[in-house]
Amino acid sequence: MKLFDPHIHMTSRTTDDYEAMASAGIVGIVEPAFWLGQPRTQVGSFIDYFSSLLGWERFRAKQFGIAHYCTMGLNPKEANDPRVAGPVLETLPRFLQKDGVVAVGEIGFDDITPAEETAFLTQIELAKQFKLPVLIHTPHRDKKHGTERTLAIVRESGIAEELVLIDHNNEETLPAVRASGCWAGHSIYPDTKMTEARMVQLLQRYGLERMVVNSAADWGKSDPLKVPKTADAMRAAGFSHSDIERVLFDNPVRFFEQSGRLRRADLVEQPVDQSELFEGNSVLRGQAPRRS
Numbered sequence: 001m002k003l004f005d006p007h008i009h010m011t012s013r014t015t016d017d018y019e020a021m022a023s024a025g026i027v028g029i030v031e032p033a034f035w036l037g038q039p040r041t042q043v044g045s046f047i048d049y050f051s052s053l054l055g056w057e058r059f060r061a062k063q064f065g066i067a068h069y070c071t072m073g074l075n076p077k078e079a080n081d082p083r084v085a086g087p088v089l090e091t092l093p094r095f096l097q098k099d100g101v102v103a104v105g106e107i108g109f110d111d112i113t114p115a116e117e118t119a120f121l122t123q124i125e126l127a128k129q130f131k132l133p134v135l136i137h138t139p140h141r142d143k144k145h146g147t148e149r150t151l152a153i154v155r156e157s158g159i160a161e162e163l164v165l166i167d168h169n170n171e172e173t174l175p176a177v178r179a180s181g182c183w184a185g186h187s188i189y190p191d192t193k194m195t196e197a198r199m200v201q202l203l204q205r206y207g208l209e210r211m212v213v214n215s216a217a218d219w220g221k222s223d224p225l226k227v228p229k230t231a232d233a234m235r236a237a238g239f240s241h242s243d244i245e246r247v248l249f250d251n252p253v254r255f256f257e258q259s260g261r262l263r264r265a266d267l268v269e270q271p272v273d274q275s276e277l278f279e280g281n282s283v284l285r286g287q288a289p290r291r292s
């Protein structure tokens with residue numbers, strides 16, 4: 001069974017996580033640019049972070065046989081910080097040209113402020129200009145209203161809805177997203193938001209089309225194996241092998257293929273050569289390099 005995690009922040013995770021993900025069948029991931037838990041005070045911090053998503057982190061994933069792609073964007077929370085918002089938006093075009101970037105994101109609302117709305121609209125325009133899909137974060141507070149505002153903005157912007165993935169859905173937000181042409185993402189967290197069991201119920205109720213599941217694992221309490229764990233829950237509920245692969249591999253791959261920068265043919269078991277270096281640096285600490 002091949003699996004794909006379309007939303008995971010590996011910068012905050014360990015090599016143990018990469019090993020466990022690869023042995024659970026994850027062959028590819030998308031790492032959205034996001035908020036790091038503490039405000040950045042200058043645009044240079046974003047430039048180095050964006051560069052590391054395209055460089056070191058991509059290399060690290062490859063060392064464990066996982067294909068790494070990323071999305072670039074000014075996250076909603078820091079859209080409210082005038083020290084960085086404008087300069088980051090000006091810097092984005094040069095990163096949106098890069099080959100490993102498969103969408104603009106994650107963008108959208110956090111507190112639903114005017115500054116967030118401006119950054120949101122500006123970045124949808126960038127996505128149109130660069131012919132990229134868009135990954136949209138929905139707020140944790142006032143979620144239903146935030147999702148409705150999000151859908152209204154998507155509609156006003158005129159971007160094709162099949163290029164839009166609206167993430168972090170739950171039972172309350174999903175009906176409106178399903179009624180649109182957008183894709184629906186679901187983040188499975190330990191003890192909160194969405195569980196594997198609730199996800200299975202949503203798939204039974206709404207079907208498999210345009211449905212996507214991720215771990216959204218980051219530096220907080222989260223679990224990078226939530227996609228394989230959802231596969232287990234689907235299997236236990238009677239979904240077939242091909243249904244499971246459709247939701248947990250085919251769907252996210254089809255969504256990000258729209259960027260023209262993710263090729264299904266690259267998502268096979270990759271040879272690993274841990275003797276490789278990235279700018280002179282290795283993931284090893286004196287261990288024997290694994291080659292396969």
Ligand SMILES: [Zn+2]
Binds near residue numbers: 009034
């Ligand atoms: Zn995220």
